[in-house]
Amino acid sequence: MFPQIIQEFESQHPNIKVEYELSGGPPGGGEYIEVLLARIAAGNPPDTCTLWTPPSEFGARGALMAIDELMAGAAKAKPDAFYEKPLKSCQWKGKTYGLPASAGAGCIFFNKGLFEEKGISTKREDFPTTWEGLFDLCRKLTTVENGEVTLAGFVPWAQSWLRPVYAQNNGGQIFSADEGAYKINSSNNVEMLEHWLKYLDELYGGDIEAFNLISNWGGDVYPEGAFQLGKAAIDASGAWAPTDAQIPFEWEIAKFPVGPRGEKSHTGFWPNWWAMPKGVKFVNEAFLLTEHFCTDGWVYWYINGTMDTPAWKNIPPDIFCKAVEKTYGTERAIDFHKFFTEYLNDAAEMWTSPIENFANDTLGQTIDEVLHKAKTPEEALANAQELCQTKLQETLESL
16 A cells, blocks of 8 residues: 555655655564664654554654644644544644554444344444443353353453553543553552453453463454454454454444443544654655645555544545445445544543553553452552553653
8 A cells, every 4th residue: 555655645746756665563574663763863764654652652752753833734634633532642741743644443343143142132222331231241141161161251351452441431541641640540440450350250260360271362353362263252353353354254343331430432542653753854745745644645545455444534524445345335334434433533542651561561460460369459550550650750750
């Protein structure tokens, strides 16, 4: 898709010639971020680049150029042209350090055949809207034979990227960029982990080690995961799954249920970002290409490639992903497009911390301690809060 998008850009700007390279990272291989940071430090950065790590993190570290003035004069990439939370993942302390191209929204996926076997409605509008409703549904779906779970309803801790979504769906947060502070040990999040333990103890035998041996619960809706292997009736994934995962049975999607202290259903998103490193030589030209990739360019990608929802709101209203149409028909393609683009209006805050990777790893270890019964949710989250907030302060003081 890159050559076609660049060709279209050059036809619109005949005075600009784009030279591009695949230098590490997906899909080029190698350590992309290390290559990029080394070039920035050496004073030889690319004029613009794609990122798979949030611009907010690199912006806080001074590695990227703030583009707010360029956005103010942009034809298409003005601040209000993007979904709020995906754009916020590019911001730190009031400045914008990149643009989101995609913002594939997350949602629930469920196996219609397994629902029908249990006499459960497969209509999207009948899917539970609350945590307790989903738990009750999973009790009906879960099958245990000779003491072993042969079919799980839903494993809420399986998809780590959705932790901020589950937190906000119970009125909590993991990190607040506005306050520059972690909120990990809130009572909302303690309640969330207690609810997850309820799944483990009441539905899945109580032993996380034994449960983990049954299937690959973290495999998303892809072929190697429990969902496609028929071990989980429900899983969570993103807008890209209909084109990428090749699910071999009938399935449906639904919004995430809301916890007892949540007000509405929030989704998450997994973006591809574009940013301009500090020290670029051709500022205006680089911004024009960045703008193109994150507006019309990604619309082209979305229509002709993967159904990875654009982060740009001003997309034509009648478009949809052709690959989805080919597999599932026009009506379904239009339905998916409408579902995911509307759901992005209710996205949770995520990808906004300067220590995103450290915090994700710390939270993973924390949840593992809770599921292994090594610590209570309250104890584990208090420890994670201290570790992450201390790391954040140390990182910001070192800049």
